[in-house]
Amino acid sequence: MNTVSTGFSGPSVCRIAGVTYRQLDYWARTNLVTPSVTAAQGSGSKRVYSYADLIEVRVIKSLLDAGVALPRARQAVNCLRNQIGGDLKSVSLVLSGSNSVLAYSDGEIIDLLKGGHGVFNVISMDSVTADIDTSLAQEVETTENRRLAMA
Secondary structure (H helix, E strand, O other), X not given: OOOOOOOEEHHHHHHHXXXXXXXXXXXXXXXXXXXXXXXXXXOOOOOEEOHHHHHHHHHHHHHHHOOOOHHHHXXXXXXXXXXXXXXXXXXXXXXXXXXXXXXXXXXXXXXXXXXXXXXXXXXXXXHHHHHHHHHHHHHHHHHHHHHHHHO
């Protein structure tokens, strides 16, 4: 089983984040989410993703599920990378048309992109990280149960 310290294989990322391997592969090939631990080195090589990569994958999935087009999801993820660093639990990403802001729990709002108006989609980064942590625990339990069944 891949762990947080060694990273996550592509199939593990897909199970944990709830995306298809085809999506993950496309996002890796188009540099939307690149594996931080080990990049692909040609045909047949394995990508290895970090915990932060898992969070990005789940954010992209959440944005797409909310009806945000992939190019806007790409912009939002780039802004998240540049603005928040590691403090994901204290921020929500708010999208309105082509305008995106980060809303911090202390009330601070940071404008990420310039643009128009539209319906708000709010994604709590705290819930994203909690979902990933729950999925990770289930993945570890499933793997341990398989290992015990084989013994």
